[in-house]
Amino acid sequence: MVDRGASALSLPDDWPAHPEPILALNRMGTFDWDLEAGLFHMDARAHEIFDLRPGEFDGDPDSLGVRVPPSEGLRLDALVAQALKDGSENYGAYFRIRRRDGTLRWTHTQGYIRRDGTGGRPSRIVGIVRDATDELRELSEHDGRAPALPDDPRRRQGNVVQVTTAALAHARTVEDVIDVLKDTQGVTHLGATSLVMGLVEAGRIRLIAEGPEGSFVPGTRVTRMDEPYPMSEVVRTLTPRFIESPEEFAEGYPILWPHITELDITAAAYLPLIVQARPIGAMGLLYSDRRGFTHEERDILVALGSSIAQSLQRAMFYEQEKDIAEGLQQAMLPRTIPSVPGADVAVRYRAAAIGGAKGRDIGGDWYDLIPLPGGRVGAVIGDVQGHDTHAAAVMGQLRIVLRAYAAEGHNPATVMARASVFLHELDTDRFATCLYAEADLATGVVQVVRAGHIDPLLRASDGSCRRVPVEGGLPLGLSAEFGRLEYPVGTIELDPGHTLLLCTDGLVEQPGTDLDDGMQILTGLIAAGPHDVRALADLLIDEADERGGDDDVALLVLRRRGLDAPQSGGRLQQHVAPGDPEALAEARHLIRAAVRAWGAGDRADEVELVADELMTNALMHTEGAAIVTLRVLGGAERRLRVEVEDTSSALPRRREAGTSGVSGRGLMLVDLLADVWGVEARGGGKCVWCEFGVPLRR
Structure with a gap:
């Protein structure tokens, strides 16, 4: 019935300013829902259908909650969300609204989804709403069945299952599933007083939810499969157990019954939670105001149990995958700093x-x-x-x-x-x-x-x-x-x-x-x-x-830390690639900054000049990069040492430069400015070093 008459609406571009007159003649209201702005526009006829006076509706779709019962709102939200997700062009649904005088009226809505041109993202929904109470009553009378009016318990319970199932679709963890059963008031709407739920783990049933508060039965937190409890029974037999009277409960489960007599239980439904022919748990709904279950009520509860079982299985798989992923990530991150x-x-x-x-x-x-x-x-x-x-x-x-x-x-x-x-x-x-x-x-x-x-x-x-x-x-x-x-x-x-x-x-x-x-x-x-x-x-x-x-x-x-905190002697190392003047300039800048930070700023020019000369020589006369290291040496006299390593084993020689020559002046400059210098063989190359005496910092 939900989809009856559902077809794409042909609407003008200037909608909703000039809706088709035929809609008004057929007592239909129109709406225009801007999904991006979150604004919901309704014409005057739509306001009448929702029994809203001028100025009562502010354009926020959530404001319609004063007229749409929560269970109906959840069902509508799930329907629209599914249509938006699966690429549908339109949707149609019957739902109830509660008018100002408290009466419930059936309403039909039909929406057309407009999408933008960038991949089909929905941007707008336009459609109609109309009163459908008389239509449904006439249809029921024509079919020879009792009219399925709003207060029909069969329809009410079916709606609860539909709403709960839609909400369970968004549950990702076991705790989410439990919260859905409580938050949607599905248990309450089904007439149940209390809920118990357990999961099968290592041949036992572990209780994961019970209510109301204070109704916990001692000794039932973890139970064996062979114990005389109803949840154990339905897990063993894979068959629902419907208890239709207090007498039946007391006779069938004499160990459990004395602990729950204060709850005034008159009936109970215990459902196995089965996935792929394997029990993963059980759920019990306990009632205090009914006796017995009709065939239709049993079918509804079994359907609810199936939905809960599928959601629980999905949630457990998700939690297992999440635990593995979290363990993997924790193993990949540093254990200590x-x-x-x-x-x-x-x-x-x-x-x-x-x-x-x-x-x-x-x-x-x-x-x-x-x-x-x-x-x-x-x-x-x-x-x-x-x-x-x-x-x-x-x-x-x-x-x-x-x-x-x-x-x-x-x-x-x-x-x-x-x-x-x-x-x-x-x-x-x-x-x-x-x-x-x-x-x-x-x-x-x-x-x-x-x-x-x-x-x-x-x-x-x-x-x-x-x-x-x-x-x-x-x-x-x-x-x-x-x-x-x-x-x-x-x-x-x-x-x-x-x-x-x-x-x-x-x-x-x-x-x-x-x-x-x-x-x-x-x-x-x-x-x-x-x-x-x-x-x-x-x-x-x-x-x-x-x-x-x-x-x-x-x-x-x-x-x-501040300067008064313990610090190391100081060391700076920089690689300088051949043909990279920016790296050479950067190295000079770092050396000058380090010398000043170490309290030897009065010799910064000398150290920078000598280091630059040694680096330039290494790059000009060898193949590959040069590595410059600057360090502070402790001892009786504080010294600053510069080392330049390269991959050549040829040792530098100091020689006099001619009157017009360029080469030969570098080592003369090093000898003049540094307190001491020398050359060391290093594996596949050498290291030219020099030292400068620097005063101790006060």
């Missing part, structure tokens, strides 16, 4: 919310902290595309190889490029965004490489916070696919007391705002947040939890 001398670090991970706040989904976000030689540390934040077990597995592999490349001593740009090649060659179609920051905590110099990821944030000692723009490259995997593996390196100066924050976009994206607005909101939150990095990380994750969202969040907060 190493302590870092000179810094306070906090990391957090929050899984994406699904179905509201009831469950969590798995994703590919990750963080990592990599201890490096010389008091340096590598901080990583990344996000693999997707929210599934495969994303978590790819994340784990990518995290491990990125850590290995960093530990091998490669510069940040090389680490990112190699990780991109690895992901491209992996058997996956996923890509990943990533940000890698290599911090020298002695100098405060942080080298940052960004692969399609959001920028880092920096909070100063005074609490002010700002976004630090970093030039970036393509996401990992894509840069290798398109042959664009060049990743520019940005530099951040992290002063004592400054805090660096790296996060994934799940912390930034908010409903109704773009990325820039989200970043601005986040910077304000950080600026007003606590000084302690752990408390700050907790605050940000709590905010993300309250906001919800369908994306997971990874967060890494690193704060450089």
Whole structure:
């Protein structure tokens, strides 16, 4: 009957301003529902059908709830949602409305779904509503059957099953299934006083729901299959058990009956929950105001049990898969974060919310902290595309190889490029965004490489916070696919007391705002947040939890301690590739910044000049890259040592330069400015070094 007369409506483009006169003549009201704006327009006749006076309806579809009973509203919502989802052009349905005087009237609606031209996304529904009470009564009389009027118990119970089944379709966890049975008041509408439900586990039945509160029977939390309880019986026999009187209950289950006499139970229905001919549990509905069950009522309850069983099975499969995915992700994330001398670090991970706040989904976000030689540390934040077990597995592999490349001593740009090649060659179609920051905590110099990821944030000692723009490259995997593996390196100066924050976009994206607005909101939150990095990380994750969202969040907060905190002696290392003047200039900048941070600013010009000369010689006279290392040596006299390594075994020789010659002057300059210098053989190459005496810091 629902689909009777359902056909596509032919409506004018200027609808609803000029509805077809034929609709008014047939006592039909019209509506126009803008799905994107959420506005629901009705003409005067439609207002009459819903018994709404002028000004009572504000255009919000939810406002019609004053006239549409909850059970009918749920059924209509499920019907429309299904039509929108499966690509239908129209839908039709009969439903009841409760008029101002409390009477129920049958109404028929027919809607035509309009979709946009970008993939068929529904944007608008236009249609009609009309009073159908007389039509249904005449139809029932013509068929010789009792009219199926609104108060008919058969129809009422059938509607409850339909509404409950529609609600169960959205349940993802076992707890969701239990909540549906309570929240939709399906048990109450069926006339039941109490509900019990159990699942079969390892040959026993474990109770997962019981009510009302205080009705728990001691000793029934976990029961054996062979015990004389009705749920055990229906699981063993796979047959429903309908108990039609208190006497039958007391006689059939003498152990259970004394414990429930205070509930005034007069009848009960116990249903096996069966999936693929296998019992997964049982459910009991207990009644206090009825005796016996008609054949039709038994069929309705069995149908309800079947729907619940299917939903429970689906929920259990989902929870098992989620547990496996969460275990996999936890195994892939670092189990512990190493302590870092000179810094306070906090990391957090929050899984994406699904179905509201009831469950969590798995994703590919990750963080990592990599201890490096010389008091340096590598901080990583990344996000693999997707929210599934495969994303978590790819994340784990990518995290491990990125850590290995960093530990091998490669510069940040090389680490990112190699990780991109690895992901491209992996058997996956996923890509990943990533940000890698290599911090020298002695100098405060942080080298940052960004692969399609959001920028880092920096909070100063005074609490002010700002976004630090970093030039970036393509996401990992894509840069290798398109042959664009060049990743520019940005530099951040992290002063004592400054805090660096790296996060994934799940912390930034908010409903109704773009990325820039989200970043601005986040910077304000950080600026007003606590000084302690752990408390700050907790605050940000709590905010993300309250906001919800369908994306997971990874967060890494690193704060450089003040100058009075214990620090390492200081070490800086930089790779300089041949034919890369930008790398050479960057190395000079890092050296100058490090020398000043180590309290030797009066010799910064000398150290920079000597290091530049040694690097230039290595690049001009050898093949391959040069590696420059700057370190502070302790002892009775504090010294600053510069080392430049290359792959040539030929040793440099100091010689006098001619009056017009250019070569030969480099080592003369080194000899003049450095306190001492020398050459050491190193495996497949050599190391030219020099040292400068620097005063102790007071």
